[in-house]
Amino acid sequence: MVEADQVLELVEMRIIIESEAASLAAIRHTEEELLEIKESLEAFKGTIKNSAEIGYEADYRFHHDIVKAAHNSFLLHTVENLGHLYRKALAYSLTQRPESRKQVHEDHDRIFEAIKNRDAQGAAEAVREHLEHVRMKVMQG
Template identity: 35%
Template structure:
């Protein structure tokens, strides 16, 4: 007798499948605009980031079309009844990074070496070059955040930060979304990274904490522009 392992569905998959079923049942017609993100979140009892990730999954299947600045529309393509797991979503990862990396940055300010400050400036210059290319990777950005995690002198913190960046690369949902928003002109925000380095160089723990928080808030807001004013 064979058994299949029971895997809990990610929340965005449950939301995507419910919306897909509504489309399949004809309760949301082709060409029809979805309700606003906030309204959907309230009706379904989930967060707005979960709604965004469900919409990304549906967009990848061709079930909906996200028109930046206009809204989200049902296409004429008949949806599949099941949305498969495409990995952890970009907004969940950003939310987790917000919780961890803000405090890691404050700790790093107390322990970072002059050599690591120089490495951050080198990574910053690499980001400047990467930002000139529409299809560039985010290797320099990854390097930047890993240097800060290493400066904490705490291998557990470093391992978790590095793992979160690995999750980004392993997630089909995150990879596809990152490519799309890069094409729309969303890149790592250089000024935010400069502010972080300056706070770290001054060994200003609270300034570093706030600079990292602001950076991740800006990154979340920039990613959310893909969905328009919805």
């Protein structure tokens, strides 16, 4: 099982990688990639309505699709190589406060909108804010 300290370290790394990846995705995404990100967003939204489903796989896919849309193979390989840790950490953080899944979806909406609008700075800021919410949730346990 993943420990809170490990999740916090992963969140730090994700802030560094994913905020820049979202910025690049806002500039570089194709319409097909935007659709993939939107589908992942909707899949996670569906888990909010189904309390039996944690939603960590849809959450991972959303973040993965953003990194993919950045068009940087090293960023993508990094996220994919750490995919198993991402999934464990996401499962951990989503089960800490199940009621916070709505906040996660709202954060994801802001990230998606910034990417869709090709707002690189806004996308980076939205990811940082989202991951700060995750950090606070894990710290509160």
